[in-house]
Amino acid sequence: AQSVTQLDSQVPVFEEAPVELRCNYSSSVSVYLFWYVQYPNQGLQLLLKYLSGSTLVESINGFEAEFNKSQTSFHLRKPSVHISDTAEYFCAVSVSNAGGTSYGKLTFGQGTILTVHP
């Protein structure tokens, strides 16, 4: 079975400061990795994903995450945050066994609440 650990439940930062939200996973098989963002009282929006290829993936709004297989991590970073980045962020994994029985279901971490202060 897979598991995801988000090491920080809350991360407060000031506007324009850099931020890193940490995510570690545990799995005995290859996985795909995702970051989702959830604004208050809304659903989850896919921020970025790693399926294969380059281990560094980027979103359109300046976030990036790097897949590190040896450290089983997929930390999310942004060099300069904005007030509008305030939200809860979820790291998730799914097993990448094409033809297997995972069916793409996601296992989520507990979430990290990012609060950006002016």
Place this chain on the structure above:
Amino acid sequence: NAGVMQNPRHLVRRRGQEARLRCSPMKGHSHVYWYRQLPEEGLKFMVYLQKENIIDESGMPKERFSAEFPKEGPSILRIQQVVRGDSAAYFCASSPYIYEQYFGPGTRLTVT
């Protein structure tokens, strides 16, 4: 292309009543997933469906919960005889293929 639609957005039920949650996937998406977000527990997978078929219901409670995705119409998550512990946000996600899921806004169920 409209996003994943869920209704109602908020649902209040008394203990013992039935709750029906509806999910309309994005156009062209044939895979539907249901997740539950309980307070202090995070998001948990419940069930995965394709049109007219339940593929994986390993996350569904064994009793009172059922799901369907008929050939026509939305996917339905049905909870019979609701209890206070069923109070949660229920999210539906749809996918054109199984490794990219798009979430709806959720239905927040409150059991009184």
